[in-house]
Amino acid sequence: MSEQVVQVNNLNVSFGRQQVLSDLNLNVQRGEFLAILGHNGVGKTTFVRTLLKQLKPTSGEIILAPDTKIGYVPQFRNIDIEYPLSIRDFIALSFTGIRLPFLNRQEKQILNRVIEMVDLSDIANHSMGKASGGEKQRAYLASALVKQPNLLILDESTASLDPDAKQELLRVVKRLNVQEQLTVMFITHDVSVMAKYPDHYLWMKHGGYELGLIEDLPSEVLNQDNV
Ligand SMILES: Nc1ncnc2c1ncn2[C@@H]1O[C@H](COP(=O)(O)OP(=O)(O)OP(=O)(O)O)[C@@H](O)[C@H]1O
Numbered sequence: 001m002s003e004q005v006v007q008v009n010n011l012n013v014s015f016g017r018q019q020v021l022s023d024l025n026l027n028v029q030r031g032e033f034l035a036i037l038g039h040n041g042v043g044k045t046t047f048v049r050t051l052l053k054q055l056k057p058t059s060g061e062i063i064l065a066p067d068t069k070i071g072y073v074p075q076f077r078n079i080d081i082e083y084p085l086s087i088r089d090f091i092a093l094s095f096t097g098i099r100l101p102f103l104n105r106q107e108k109q110i111l112n113r114v115i116e117m118v119d120l121s122d123i124a125n126h127s128m129g130k131a132s133g134g135e136k137q138r139a140y141l142a143s144a145l146v147k148q149p150n151l152l153i154l155d156e157s158t159a160s161l162d163p164d165a166k167q168e169l170l171r172v173v174k175r176l177n178v179q180e181q182l183t184v185m186f187i188t189h190d191v192s193v194m195a196k197y198p199d200h201y202l203w204m205k206h207g208g209y210e211l212g213l214i215e216d217l218p219s220e221v222l223n224q225d226n227v
Pocket residue numbers: 015020038039040041042043044045046047
């Protein structure tokens with residue numbers, strides 16, 4: 001039987017007089033891959049921030065399954081070429097925050113596993129600063145996996161990557177979704193690049209939204225990248 005991970009009931013979020021989300025209803029099942037699409041400024045980030053409990057709804061609610069552990073991959077931030085850490089040490093920081101940790105055996109195992117899960121094992125000792133955009137983004141993804149989440153939220157994670165790196169990232173995310181049964185919510189403007197990966201879409205529009213199976217994604221949305 002399918003199991004609900006996220007249940008959104010009549011969600012309304014306003015900033016002062018500006019209503020950004022109105023009456024949003026959504027159910028996300030365990031193991032689902034949902035694409036969240038929509039023009040700039042329509043409220044995608046507001047929705048995710050509400051989900052992360054950084055914002056309070058004006059009314060309505062978001063209910064998460066009790067065992068939910070969220071892994072959040074923020075928008076791509078470049079790292080200076082002089083950045084001194086290796087990819088492995090950069091990911092290891094997620095255990096502690098700012099200091100390089102002394103990892104115990106179990107933590108080392110987790111570290112090796114998340115590095116493998118994002119296909120970075122071969123270059124884990126290379127410099128993070130000199131890694132390509134796609135490799136860096138997969139390192140961010142690995143950082144989000146360190147805490148072993150069961151719900152992965154990616155915010156524009158393919159933006160500013162070249163087409164091959166976008167596909168590579170999406171292949172990795174899809175594999176996590178299928179093999180690890182990770183539920184995925186992926187905010188994106190790259191509609192055509194990613195259209196073959198998710199199961200469902202949430203198409204956010206000013207004053208409303210549409211939900212559906214990805215194969216039923218309206219062609220007006222599919223043919224329009226950078227929606
Ligand atoms: N903290 C805030 N205070 C006031 N207004 C805000 C705040 N955060 C967002 N907004 C407004 O809410 C609206 C939706 O913003 P949001 O960032 O959620 O859109 P988005 O769909 O994520 O856009 P983008 O694709 O550009 O990231 C915008 O008009 C924005 O100016």
